[in-house]
Amino acid sequence: MPVSESNSRVVYEALKASGIRLVSALPETWLVHLIRMAEEDPSTILVRVAKEEEGIGISTGAHFAGLRSALLMQNHGFLQSINGITSLALLYKIPLLMLISDRGYLGERDPWQTEGGKFTRRVLDALGIVRDDLVERDRVPAQVAKGMTLAQSSLSPVALLLSRDLMWEEPA
Numbered sequence: 001m002p003v004s005e006s007n008s009r010v011v012y013e014a015l016k017a018s019g020i021r022l023v024s025a026l027p028e029t030w031l032v033h034l035i036r037m038a039e040e041d042p043s044t045i046l047v048r049v050a051k052e053e054e055g056i057g058i059s060t061g062a063h064f065a066g067l068r069s070a071l072l073m074q075n076h077g078f079l080q081s082i083n084g085i086t087s088l089a090l091l092y093k094i095p096l097l098m099l100i101s102d103r104g105y106l107g108e109r110d111p112w113q114t115e116g117g118k119f120t121r122r123v124l125d126a127l128g129i130v131r132d133d134l135v136e137r138d139r140v141p142a143q144v145a146k147g148m149t150l151a152q153s154s155l156s157p158v159a160l161l162l163s164r165d166l167m168w169e170e171p172a
Helices: 007-017 029-040 050-065 073-078 084-092 112-129 137-154
Strands: 018-027 044-048 069-072 098-100 130-134 157-162
Touching: 007 029, 007 137, 018 029, 018 050, 029 044, 029 069, 029 098, 050 069, 050 073, 050 084, 050 098, 069 073, 073 084, 073 098, 073 112, 084 112, 084 157, 098 130, 098 137, 112 130, 112 157, 130 137, 137 157
Parallel strands: 018 044, 018 069, 069 098, 098 157, 130 157
Antiparallel strands: none
16 A cells, blocks of 8 residues: 555654544545554544544544544545534634645645645635644654644644655555
């Protein structure tokens, strides 16, 4: 599989170092290793969702229970979950760390993924959600830590976009 397991490990370890103990996710190609790592880790609770918007409610409940959480999703799932983000996370000041596989952006080869990539950044900006691109493996731990710090201090959603350059390995 061309999804980078080693870079996924860096992302996962950064989540754990940031205090994440609950991960919600809907299966997606770029997230396969992250989901498996969460599932195999006895110190992490993995909640599989049927729709990404469910993850907003799960992260809200985790926040009120004193757990730090992360929501893993694809950008089409982010676009689908706007109602939960605006009517729950933004309205009620919930710290929400979203890791979004940035499908449909530069280098995308799958035509069915291209539309979501056109709108993800614009929608994040329109909602006033701070975002950062995870591109370089060596910077990921600091970026995840800073994203979690901002989500917690501002009591608001923060988006970290998982880039193709980070998540994908070209076959040799």
